[in-house]
Amino acid sequence: MHPGIIFFLVILGSVLFHIFTPWYWTDVASNWGSMDDTITLTFWVGGGVFIAVCLFMVYCVFKFSYKEGRRAEYKPEDKKLEKILTWATTLGVAALLAPGLIVWNQYINVPKNAIHIDVMAWQWGWQYRLPGEDGKLGSTKIKNINDNNPFGIILEDPNGKDDILIQSDVIHLKNNRPVKILLRSVDVLHNWYVPQFRAKMDAVPGVVTYYWFEPNKAGEYEVLCAEYCGVGHYGMRGRVFVKNEEDYKNWLQEQETFSDLIAKQEEIEFSKTKLAKK
């Protein structure tokens, strides 16, 4: 078979694969549909160029394959053609870049009404903290973390008292309400990633990183850790439930606040000392 045919079939196969593939995005469940749009745009432009370049190559292979005695054209350069191609490519690239930068600008600027969530990662699991009525998260310190104070909240900080602590890898979010994910890690790099929300960011020990999104489809989602963090990386999963207003409130009510936790612990402590005295 002429090699050109096989190359042609490879290109054709790629296009057909793209059209008929059963493997594609999960439906987007957040405001970042715009990311899908930029990808789609890139697909059109990039895919178009790919097909064009490869088909041109296949054409050349058919048309100009070796014939004894035939001479190739001698043309070291063609300034005009090169100029046209440069500008066309520059234009294409700019067309891809512009929307990308606009969306990025949205991505790094968080809306004012976003709920802050402290996502704390460790090898290998997640836990979460929500601000209480005051809307503020209390300050924390890694060195304060222990069994009694799983988030390392600084006791003197009044903002921390009413913080809602979720010591489990399940978190609920309110539908159609932006959340600002504030990531921190106590040991190594992690990344809190829900494919359906599209957004992600690494959790870096020593600093706080953030991103935001607005979930817009109620349901259950899987959280994956998307930054390699040691042997348990692949098992570092969690779950997110996106709920409507009412269910969310109910769920929130059931959660423990930091002062609840302290009170509970004091009670235990108290009964322990009482027992000891007896």
Add this chain to the structure above:
Amino acid sequence: MEETKKQEQTTTHKIGIYLWIWGLLFVLSFFSYMVDWFQFQGLLRWTLILIFMFLKAGLIMAFFMHLFWERYALVNVLLWPMTAIACFIFLMVAEFQYTLFTRLFYFFIGG
């Protein structure tokens, strides 16, 4: 490797110029030491430090290392890559400010 044969007669300079540069380096080093001695602070300190630093570095490269007399081809090959370093420095300044910001601004204290 006998390539320099043809140019051997050329490569020396008057001793005076070396002594001059030598002296200047002493003086500049003394000045930069004085910056600390007088405990200048803030912008003034930084400007002085950097000025003296670049002057000293420039003198060493230009005269002791003979760059002043080299062909431009060599000089340019050596200096252009510094733009990459400059870019790196510039971005890392932005980066450390941001890191410090997250360490102080958010709920998480320290590093």
Add this chain to the structure above:
Amino acid sequence: MSEDNNDKIIIQSQSSESISGGGSGSTTDIDYVRPAEVGDQDLYHGHSFITKWVFCQDAKVIGVQYFLLATFTGIIGLILSWLMRLQLGFPELASFMTAEHYYQFVTMHGMIMVVYFLTALFLGGFGNFLIPLMVGARDMVFPYLNMVSFWMFFIAVVVLLASFFVPGGPTGSGWTLYPPQSILEGTPGSGMGILLMCLSLILFVAGFTMGGLNYLITVLQARTRGMTLMRMPLTVWGIFTATVLAMLAFPALLVGSLMMSLDKILGTSFFMPTILQAGEVLEYGGGSPILFQHLFWFFGHPEVYIVALPAFGIISDLISVHSRKNIFGYRMMVWAIVVIGGLSFFVWAHHMYVSGMNPWFGFFFATTTLIIAVPTAMKVYNWVLTLWRGNIRLNTVMLWCLGFIVTFVNGGITGIFLGNVTVDVPLSDTYFVIAHFHMVMGIAPLMVIMGAVYHWFPLVTGRMLSEKLGKWHFWFTFLGAYSIYFPMHYLGFIGVPRRYFEMYDSPYVTSAVGMNEFISTAAFIVGAAQFILIYNIIKSLKTGKPAGKNPWQANSLEWLTPSVPPEHGNWGDRLPVVHRWPYDYSVPGAKEDFITQTTPPSDVTNSEVEKT
């Protein structure tokens, strides 16, 4: 050693009267080339087996040594990839493999393939063999240093492989070696493994620096008469620019490795913030993991072009020779290589869009990253435009070239996806990235290596490789590799993260199991197909068709040595004199369809084209 210097090569003083190409006699004015600026090089000739083949100072032998050792490590990398694919496709069969093993294999696979296989093969292997020949030098300018360079590389490989046998095994931190994870308990090989890796890298950098100085100074200062920079084959340009990148990028890797070793051994806190492990606060505090990432990628991004640029250069020459046509837009090609090289120092943080760095960097790096696509695009256009109206020999070498174009454009376009910061957010750290860089780095340059092997094998050994076996080898590799990586992009779209030992019960990827089995099967076949090449090489060494001089009718100097394969000193008693660029193919009016670089203008009486 110094007694052993007998100057076999007679140094002829070449004055302006006795110039013009190898004694063709008719010296007219248009053939004038300036007299030599540099005296002839005085070479050390080995006598014993050891000085001739082991501690040899001949760049050609060093090149072959580099090639063989790099191929050896490459095969180890290949075997590791088989093991990984076994786990991913058929976990039942890989029950012997724990997650620790898997991560160690991934890490070693990545590091070996990028640094010890591709970099060493392109720069150490092809660079050493081709640079002196192509620029018309007798040897590299510092042969002794060159020899030490190879043996440093050898030690680096030994140290690297030794880490498989130390307690805890090799490091399993991913080839990016990100701290804190790479030096903490939760990662396999976080003891000796990571230290040996850092040591090996430092040795590699030191050894490479010695070689790199040789390549650079040879190209800059030891070209033959008439060989201007703009008459160098693009192969030399590619390798040269890649070496410049390496000389400037490896320092960052060296510094990063050193600082990380100190964090591990001495307990400094360069990259280590306060860390809580197993309920205990470690001694570290205040450092910044992101700093390591910046250092790593300040090296890492130029590194990917270090393996790409030589491939770009070599492919240009192969396409030109085998389509019997000058490379289209030579000057543009040279500038593109240089511009890509320069820009590659300003794009590094596109690997860190979601790393938690200063978010404003996204704008800067997305812009610079996409700008790099423009010169790269020009190169792609020029390759296909060289085919256009050529006289294309569809032999094995050309097939590899075509395979390269398809896979490179494919991988480059997916690079554009990733470079555009917003698009990278959902795709980063998924199999889309894996697919991108295997297409553009695993497969495309590999195609070039294979093409180059088929092309230059006759020069190295004096015999041709079998075309028939070569074609089988090509189709297996190309079709197989394409079917490994093309579907893999779609795993990334689903959101499958990379470096996952197992997906198990994830609700949305169950459909991917079938694809993984398919990919793994293809990977086994492709890997096995490489043994066709090895068989071909061994067979042809003994029984291959004798190549004779210049079997491809090429123009560049490496084919014009007095004896093929060339001997030590390359050029006999007289250096070649260059009169034109290496791409004078199919010049109208010329007798043959190629005019070698040493042909003086007075010999090309018929040609209608102005002399370049």
Add this chain to the structure above:
Amino acid sequence: MSDLKIEGYEFKPGYRGMAEDTGSAQTMFKGVHWGKAMMWIFLLSDTFIFSCFLISYMKGRGSTPVEWPNPSEVFALHVGGVDVPLLLIAIMTFVLITSSGTMALAVKYGYEKNRKMCGWLILATAIGGLTFVGMQAFEWSKLIHEGVRPWENPFGAKQFGSFFFMITGFHGTHVSIGVIFLFIYAYKTFAGHYDERKRGWFTSIKGDYVEIEILGLYWHFVDLVWVFIFAFFYLW
């Protein structure tokens, strides 16, 4: 250098000359010895190493919320009942500059084939370097005595000690290597290897006084790096 001559080649100054050199055959750095070109490129690479160190230091120092010790106090010497800030460092700087000056002169006399003068000046340079290393050893032991370690620092941020020992250590290694080579070259000069064009022990390349200039480049570079370390580490 300025007044080179190459048979059949006309040197043009400035950027026009650069364009012509670049476009010409054989050598791009006209009249520059291979070894010298190599040393320059190596130093360029080494500059990137030191730059990475210093950039890391800047990033580390800039992003720590813990207080950074005041180098002016830490490195003060107690002389005659008063603390003189940075005294030792100042002396070290002067010593290194002195040795740079002697080196520059050694190169000059080397090219003039003044074997004696050249040899003595190289020796003087080596001794200057040795003094520098000695003083650095003193400074290190003083800091260690005060409790500063690579992993901890009683005066504030941990990274202070780490960066200090790493960067000055790396620079000190450069100096020490330079000193070793200076002694070797002093020997070779006195023994007349460059006048007789004797072949190198390992490389078997014929000796030439240009080797002294090459070593000189390295030595001045070491001094150059110290200028930056002095500014950023001790004066910041």
